[in-house]
Amino acid sequence: xANQLQLLILDDEPIVGKRLSPALNKLGCEIETFEDPESALxxxxxxxxxxxxxxxxxxxxxxxxxxxxxxxxxxxxKVIMITGYATxxxxxxxxxxxxxxxxxxxxxxxxxxxxxxEAAKAVGFSLKYDAEAA
Amino acid sequence: MAVIIISSNSLxxxxxxxxxxxxxxxxxxxxxxxxxxxxxxYGVSEERLHKTLDELPSLxxxxxxxxALYLAYIEEAVLAKLSQDRVVCHGLAAHLYVRGVSHxxxxxxxxxxxxxxxxxxxxxxxxxxKAAKDAKHEEALRxxxxxxxxxxxxxxxxxxxxxxxxxxxxxEKAVRMIMETSSHPKFKPxxxxxxxxxxxxxxxxxxxxxLEHFPDVIVQADGAAVVVETTAVPxxxxxxxEAIEKLVRSVPGVGHVEVHVANDIIRQAAESFR
Numbered sequence: 001x002a003n004q005l006q007l008l009i010l011d012d013e014p015i016v017g018k019r020l021s022p023a024l025n026k027l028g029c030e031i032e033t034f035e036d037p038e039s040a041l042x043x044x045x046x047x048x049x050x051x052x053x054x055x056x057x058x059x060x061x062x063x064x065x066x067x068x069x070x071x072x073x074x075x076x077x078k079v080i081m082i083t084g085y086a087t088x089x090x091x092x093x094x095x096x097x098x099x100x101x102x103x104x105x106x107x108x109x110x111x112x113x114x115x116x117x118e119a120a121k122a123v124g125f126s127l128k129y130d131a132e133a134a
Numbered sequence: 135m136a137v138i139i140i141s142s143n144s145l146x147x148x149x150x151x152x153x154x155x156x157x158x159x160x161x162x163x164x165x166x167x168x169x170x171x172x173x174x175x176y177g178v179s180e181e182r183l184h185k186t187l188d189e190l191p192s193l194x195x196x197x198x199x200x201x202a203l204y205l206a207y208i209e210e211a212v213l214a215k216l217s218q219d220r221v222v223c224h225g226l227a228a229h230l231y232v233r234g235v236s237h238x239x240x241x242x243x244x245x246x247x248x249x250x251x252x253x254x255x256x257x258x259x260x261x262x263x264k265a266a267k268d269a270k271h272e273e274a275l276r277x278x279x280x281x282x283x284x285x286x287x288x289x290x291x292x293x294x295x296x297x298x299x300x301x302x303x304x305x306e307k308a309v310r311m312i313m314e315t316s317s318h319p320k321f322k323p324x325x326x327x328x329x330x331x332x333x334x335x336x337x338x339x340x341x342x343x344x345l346e347h348f349p350d351v352i353v354q355a356d357g358a359a360v361v362v363e364t365t366a367v368p369x370x371x372x373x374x375x376e377a378i379e380k381l382v383r384s385v386p387g388v389g390h391v392e393v394h395v396a397n398d399i400i401r402q403a404a405e406s407f408r
Contacts (some may be wrong), residue, residue, distance in 0.1 A: 040240035091236040091327060103325040115325055 025110030144245035152224035358389030
């Protein structure tokens with residue numbers, strides 16, 4: 001894996017990637033954003049990411065399938081699930097399948113920065129996360 | 135902040151399994167002793183709090199208004215502990231109001247009838263037949279209590295993640311099974327589930343602040359935002375909203391308040407006949 005934290009964001013709502021990219025850039029990671037799961041999975045097949053942030057509910061391939069495919073290919077990768085349709089059952093399923101964390105929309109970019117910083121630490125990166133600024 | 139909630143058709147059995155599980159996991163064990171703290175905080179006798187958890191509201195016991203208020207006190211105290219600690223909880227009805235929290239692992243322990251009946255006989259000095267009848271009566275009462283207060287039958291298997299029948303398993307094995315199952319990743323606290331507990335905890339504090347004056351309120355919290363639902367007749371709506379907003383804003387942690395008022399049709403109809 002690269003020296004800089006590699007992060008992929010997948011959400012079929014373009015606004016999510018647009019809002020989260022600059023917020024996570026502050027942590028000093030390299031970010032690629034995708035709106036359709038097929039393209040994201042193709043990219044994940046080409047490159048190993050340290051962290052994948054994925055929406056749960058998407059057409060054709062859902063976030064839980066993305067989670068399984070990512071971990072099958074790269075067990076070290078930390079997958080963070082985001083969703084506007086959170087339920088206890090989906091949350092448990094995500095964690096049972098190996099998700100690093102699960103967060104319900106709406107959340108602030110600061111909320112996600114905190115989780116990404118924890119995930120980064122778990123893969124051996126120390127990010128400059130300022131809880132006060134978040 | 136992992137949470138294990140143990141419910142049983144026998145309070146002493148729930149306490150025994152909870153205590154042993156907490157000890158083995160090095161978690162805090164939270165049981166009826168919390169009622170002393172609740173009683174001291176709100177000036178209510180422990181006896182009345184026990185009655186609230188064990189009996190239906192009645193004119194001679196705890197009346198309906200006090201019953202609802204005391205339950206709100208208990209919920210507030212329990213949720214405060216669950217949001218801070220790794221806890222095994224029993225005897226405080228948490229299995230009924232801690233809902234939708236993925237890291238709350240709920241266990242139902244069914245006492246062995248061959249132990250339950252003799253223990254009732256010893257406790258009450260009654261015959262085996264009477265003890266068996268009392269046990270059945272107690273279960274029916276618990277079902278009614280939980281349905282009345284939380285609209286769910288506490289004996290319903292769907293409420294639990296694990297059901298343990300102690301007539302088929304020794305308590306030590308039950309404890310081991312609870313420990314092993316609770317370590318499954320799906321019961322791990324996550325941002326979503328921790329927020330769910332924090333939201334419930336804030337809502338419970340707001341309910342306590344409101345219930346004495348406004349017993350009909352439904353409160354929900356999302357982060358620092360609180361939504362209160364209530365009813366009023368049109369001429370009282372403005373004053374009621376103002377009073378509720380004022381009380382809610384005094385609760386630490388509240389950032390935004392919304393009060394939704396539906397027409398109190400029953401009162402409106404009653405007043406129109408005067």
